[in-house]
Amino acid sequence: MTSNDQPGEAAYKVLARELRQAILRRRFADGVRLPTEAELAAEHGVSRQTVRRAFQDLVADGLVHRVPGRGTFAAPREGQYLRQFGSIEDLMGLSLDTSLEVLRPLRRLVNVEAASRLRLDSDTVYTVVFRRLHEGNPFCHTAVHLHPAAGSALADVRTLATPGATSDATIIGLLDDRLPAPIAEAEQSITAAAADAPLAEALGCPPAAPLLRVDRTYLTTDGQPVELAVTHFLPEQYSYRIKLKRGLG
Secondary structure, three states: OOOOOOOOOHHHHHHHHHHHHHHHHHOOOOOOOOOOHHHHHHHHHHOHHHHHHHHHHHHHHOOOEEEEEOOOEOOOOOOOOHHHHHHHHHHHHHHHOEEEEEEEEEEEEEOOOHHHHHHOOEEEEEEEEEEEEEEEEEEEEEEEEOHHHHHHOOOOOOOOOOOOOOOOOOOOHHHHHOOOOOOOEEEEEEEEEEEHHHHHHHHOOOOOOOEEEEEEEEEEOOOOOOEEEEEEOOOOHHOOOOOOOOOOO
């Protein structure tokens, strides 16, 4: 196991994280067979049951698929981020047919709440505010707060530094090429909110109109929060679906 292990963390979670990182770093290309349960058990000093439980997590994340009698294989990753986020595939897919329009360019500022949620020692984050358009119509408004290292990594992206600039990029897509560890998971909460004046103007809705607020914190494979995205959606433009499965055992 690695130095990223957390005290008291279940062995299968540690192994799943290490395998997830290896897959996301493309150690196993699409369709390549992973080591067998016996091989991984011997390499990591764990039981085959631990390996089996780790594989179950990776299957649930959509990172691998298992073929009886043949083994466990890395899943195809045509849609790179769709494959990394498991149960939020539909959310990530929304960015594929929308464009980003910068409302407030990326800048370094003090935001105590965002810094706390990103588990920073200081109060400084990098923030960029934009809206997404679908076929020219406002779809959502997002404020992205970044870990200083992540913000610095995007400092050379001219689109994010220019008010009114548009792009089909996503922040996590830009970060994926620049961070030492890739984004692997997200923590999410969903609440209702009323549109204040800036939100109403950006989304073209009446003030105090009901909006869906989605707060999402993205973490890298080593467990580091690097991005907090606070997004407000027009409810008539957005629906949220999640698949729930009964636990094993």
